[in-house]
Amino acid sequence: MSKYHPLSEAEAIEIASSIQEVFPTGEPLVSREIGDGNLNLVFHIMQPATGRSVIVKQALPYAKVVGESWPLSLDRARIEAEALLKQGELAPGLVPAVYKTDAELALTVMEDLSDHVIMRRGLIEGGTYPAFAEHLSDFLANTLFFTSDLGMNQQDKKKTLAGFINPDLCKITEDLIFDDPYRDADTNSIEDHIRDAAEAIWRDETLHLEVALLREKFLTHAQALLHGDLHTGSIFVTPESTKVIDPEFAYFGPMGFDIGAPIANLLLHFASQEHWSADEAARRDRRAYLLETIRELWTGFDRKFRKLWDEKGVDRVARAKGYQDDYMRRLLQDTVGFAGAKALRRVYGLAHVADIDTITDAAARERAQRLALAIARNLILRHRQAESIEDVIRIAEAAANGQ
């Protein structure tokens, strides 16, 4: 019989107390459930006498945000733990330390990052993160390169891939990102004042073709091991430090999906700047910072990925003249398209973003939602023509200027 059951606070404490490297002494521990995500339980376990702490994250057999009517495999907890360990090897210091995993109980005990802030929250509060683009481009270049056919033995890659078959979580993405926003689905959550914009998207057949092409890539292109859900709610930051969490959507998919995710979320935050109803200068400065971060993220990624290819590439054939440039151009185009798809679903799909939803002035919120939709739609429509990250920046600036 399986030993799985959702943990009580007392059981979470008992498990945490076995982590000798954090709690070598026997003083009592206290627990608090702090999960604010859509899917899992997260216990913060602290030893008041020493101030030491860990996080115990446990999967539930269903999606917490919907309830037991949406069952989900517990195997996602094993996948999350294995992805965290692999990312820790490939991108040291950029993910939390893992102290213990238990596939049967579907849990991971990890480093407490409460001295950081979730990036979405930090951005909403006006924070700036000067090391973020450098760190995240390191994370992306290393995790994607060394799990692709360019940076890893191709037979080993196929064997590794078998451990990251993640059908339930991929299905969430296939439906919530690539299908439901393009039809009148029950899962959508549409504010009345933008219903006309959603209906226009449901009728937009040119857009549907581009989304079908992106969805096909997500379904079939096992290019590298992805994080799979790399939005600003999955990244902890301080001005000096960046840590990526929550890779439970990990699977072998198209790299542009991971690079597009943070770009989409920076653009959603860009759109949310409509909340500065009167302060044009504040809005302009904030937007310039966000666009510069997007530029640095892609250019840093491009430079580091090419360097790894030149210095650590394992594939002789990949050294064919012109192949690298062609590959990077296609990767940019995927990134642009996936950024658009990831942004669009956050405006009226099942899961929104606080950046926009917390704007209390309804007129400003509507402007932000329409701006996010305009940017997202143009990214999707034009992704196959993109030649440079400047195309993304021009699309965002033009939409913000009402063009």
Ligand SMILES: Nc1ncnc2c1ncn2[C@@H]1O[C@H](COP(=O)(O)OP(=O)(O)O)[C@@H](O)[C@H]1O
């Ligand atoms: N290592 C950690 N350190 C501190 N807080 C964490 C850690 N991991 C998760 N959390 C907290 O729990 C929340 C939900 O975690 P997350 O992994 O995103 O869960 P879900 O998979 O349900 O989205 C985060 O937003 C954060 O507040």
Ligand SMILES: CSC[C@H]1O[C@H](OP(=O)(O)O)[C@H](O)[C@@H]1O
């Ligand atoms: C029914 S899951 C909706 C949505 O939630 C996930 O995000 P998170 O686990 O970080 O809360 C993922 O983005 C899913 O698409």
